[in-house]
Amino acid sequence: MRAIPSRPFAVLTEAVCLLALVLACVKLSQGVEAVLDLALWDEADYLHRALTLPESGLPDPEWGPLYSLWYFALSRVWPDPVVLYYANTRWLVLLTSVACYALLRQAGARPGFALAASAVYLLSLAPHIQPRPTLLALLIILVASCAACRAATPEGAWARLGFGLLIASFARPECFLSFLGVSALLGLQLVRRIQREPARRRHAAATAAAYVGTTLVLMGLLGNPFSDTSNRRFYAFCQHFADGHDRRTGQVEVNPWARCEEVLQPVFGSASTLGAAVRANPGAFLAHVRWNVDRLPGEFHKVFTYGYGDVPLQPRNGAWTRTQVAHVLLLLVTLALPLVALVRRGRKAARALAAPRVAWRAVAAAGVMLPGLLSSVLYQPRHHYLVIPGVMGLALLAVLMHALEVPGTPPDEVAPLAGALLAALVVLAVPRLAFAQDGRGAPPKVLLQQVQALRGLGLDKHVAQGGSLGVLDTQGGLPVYLGVPFRRVPPWTRRQGESFPQYLRRERIELVFMDARLREEPRFQNDPSLESFLAAPGAFGYATRRLPGTDAVLALPAAWAH
Secondary structure, eight states: OOOOOOSHHHHHHHHHHHHHHHHHHHHHHTTGGGTOOOOOTHHHHHHHHHHTHHHHOOOOGGGOHHHHHHHHHHHTTOOSHHHHHHHHHHHHHHHHHHHHHHHHHHTTOOHHHHHHHHHHHHHSSGGGOSSTHHHHHHHHHHHHHHHHHTOSSHHHHHHHHHHHHHHHTTTSTTHHHHHHHHHHHHHHHHHHHHHHOGGGHHHHHHHHHHHHHHHHHHHHHHOOTTOOTTOHHHHHHHHHHHHHHHHHHSOOOSOTTTSHHHHHHHHHTTOOSHHHHHHHOHHHHHHHHHHHHHHHHHHHHHHHHSBTTTBOSSOSSSOOOHHHHHHHHHHHHHHHHHHHHHHHHTTHHHHHHTSHHHHHHHHHHHHHHHHHHHHHHHTOOOHHHHHHHHHHHHHHHHHHHHHHSOTTOOOOTTHHHHHHHHHHHHHHHSOOTTSOBTTBOOOOOHHHHHHHHHHTTOGGGGSOTTOOEEEEOOSSSGGGGGOTTEEEEOGGGOOTTOOHHHHHHHTTEEEEEOSHHHHHSGGGTTOHHHHHHHHOGGGGTEEEEEOTTSSOEEEEEGGGOO
């Protein structure tokens, strides 16, 4: 761990770099609503579970209850779902960037390197991936890693990191694998401590008891994130395999995400676990894994070199933007400085890198990185699987940099000037998202426009105090953002054998989006009663109305249509 700087120049450099990072985060977040549309599907589900938490309780542990709790806590400050969604986006960008800087400093990086590496993260796609429970898990892991770096003993470091990974697993369940690995290493460390220092046996036992007891309490409250009570892991494999099979063969004729079972069954039969799928068709499973492995380097590269809005590192139209130039320079600083340090140490580099402290920190970083990489291989190299491994890779670079420094090297006297120049580069490089990037205009926010238009209809006047207005959700979670008094009704609430009009009456559904997604919903496909409703909604007491300023058409009670 690098000591807190005592020299005035060192303090000034630290302050300048940290302030620059915060300003860059604020600048990036300004006008985020001007370019970022509302998120559907998983992100909307997490938000919905947060807003209904008092009535429905916590979701199962494998469904990221911590992220819903996080949303619920933020909703006490920002109760409007739309405002809450954007506030969550801004705060996770800021907090993860600052926590990344803090960990790099704790790992031994100088302020300039920590700022450059944190800016690489900030300028990339990483802080903008969806769904965002990954960013909450990343934040928790970064904080826990900082605490581990400051621990007085190795067992204290492992315990702090392990507990952080356990908490993070309630946002990203795969982190539980890292928790198990770190817990095993903690156990080995405690055994070694007892063998070497028998007098500390009582202290080691107290550490183990506190760790196990805290783990049991937390799992007693939130459950086992790796229990997979709803077979979520295999359903994730089903969806990702179906999507990959579609991309590889082009022979999938259904929506692979909504109807993955129809793609999976001809390939793996009735398999309902990963093991059963491997046994049923090992060739198809290996082909899926090989395809993922082939794509992994490219997707990893994209996450940390592309900018917001999928802007590549190299310009599309031949004209480099300020952000792209700065991103390249920061990447060079982050990757070149460790190489320079390696060359400077020469033959002594291997001995420095083999030091136990460096080796154990590398083991810890690798353990945190493993679940994301494993998920990328088994499922798909989706970007949200790669963020945590990438950031921990930056931390590992900081560890290597610190290990390769010549012992006794004093702080550079020009560090404040270099830090100031780097800070200015970072602040100027971060784009203001409200303006066009890479020659392209800001994308239309279709979903936000629909929410605002629907709110503007004044339909709440038709709802009694304390009542609700049911909206059939075939849009992937759009009704979640409407807020009170609107009530989301997911299609899976339809009962078998129930006609579409009967379903509308039973669930008290007043609003239906009249688009192709109604017919695409598996529960409504080839349904004569739905076709009757679409052909003549008036026969069922509904009228149609176009949402002002959008292409969306609604069916609503005829009495409300005027």
